[in-house]
Amino acid sequence: PRYYRHALSAAKHAAQHFQEEKVDLVVNLGDIIDGKCQDIQMEESKSRNPGIDAIKDVTEALSAYTHGDILHTYGNHELYNVDRKELGKLLSIPFHSEPCGEDVGYRSHLLEKNGVSLRFVVLDTYDIALGGRCESSSNKRKLAEALFEKNN
Numbered sequence: 228p229r230y231y232r233h234a235l236s237a238a239k240h241a242a243q244h245f246q247e248e249k250v251d252l253v254v255n256l257g258d259i260i261d262g263k264c265q266d267i268q269m270e271e272s273k274s275r276n277p278g279i280d281a282i283k284d285v286t287e288a289l290s291a292y293t294h295g296d297i298l299h300t301y302g303n304h305e306l307y308n309v310d311r312k313e314l315g316k317l318l319s320i321p322f323h324s325e326p327c328g329e330d331v332g333y334r335s336h337l338l339e340k341n342g343v344s345l346r347f348v349v350l351d352t353y354d355i356a357l358g359g360r361c362e363s364s365s366n367k368r369k370l371a372e373a374l375f376e377k378n379n
Contacts, residue, residue: 234285235284235285235288236288238285238288238289239288239289239291241289242288242289242290242291242292243291243292245292245294246291246292246293246294249294250292250294250295251294251295251338251340252295252296252297252298252336252338252347253289253292253295253296253297253298254297254298254300254347255289255297255298255299255300255318256300256302257299257300257301257302257304257305258301258302258303258304258305259281259282259285259302259304259305260278260281260282260285260304260305260308261281261304276308276309276313277308278305278307278308278309279308279309279313279317281308282305282309282314282317282318283317286317286318296336296338298336298347298349299318299319299320300320300332300349301314301318301320301332303353306353311329311330311331311332312330314332315330315332320332320334321334325364325365325366326365327361327363327364327365328361329360329361329364331351331354332349332351333348333349333350333351333354334348334349335347335348335349336349354366355367355369355370356370357370357371357374
């Protein structure tokens with residue numbers, strides 16, 4: 228997979244710095260892999276998913292950080308390459324199942340230190356989307372209706 232030339236070494240350096248500084252929480256904001264990993268698959272074995280390999284490379288680069296939690300989120304680049312179930316396994320994202328069987332990845336994380344509480348809320352910005360959603364998804368249907376109404 229393609230990488231920003233120095234991304235993995237920068238991630239390793241950052242993880243080491245966070246560890247040395249005893250940072251209490253690291254938030255990965257997503258889009259940690261190239262959105263075109265699947266296009267590059269032609270160069271590699273058809274039986275392997277280069278998106279999964281790329282995510283594993285990034286999580287390995289961050290592995291020097293063990294002082295606190297890493298709160299992973301994801302962006303469209305991950306969703307272009309890896310399904311939600313696999314993302315959940317790779318990035319420890321606690322997806323929740325919709326009635327149609329699709330997974331949605333919103334959650335919160337509470338950090339408490341020295342009497343101070345800080346809650347992080349992670350929203351699934353692809354919860355309401357046309358692409359990558361099952362046909363019976365109520366959120367997909369709501370979005371299709373809204374788009375039809377606004378564009379006609």
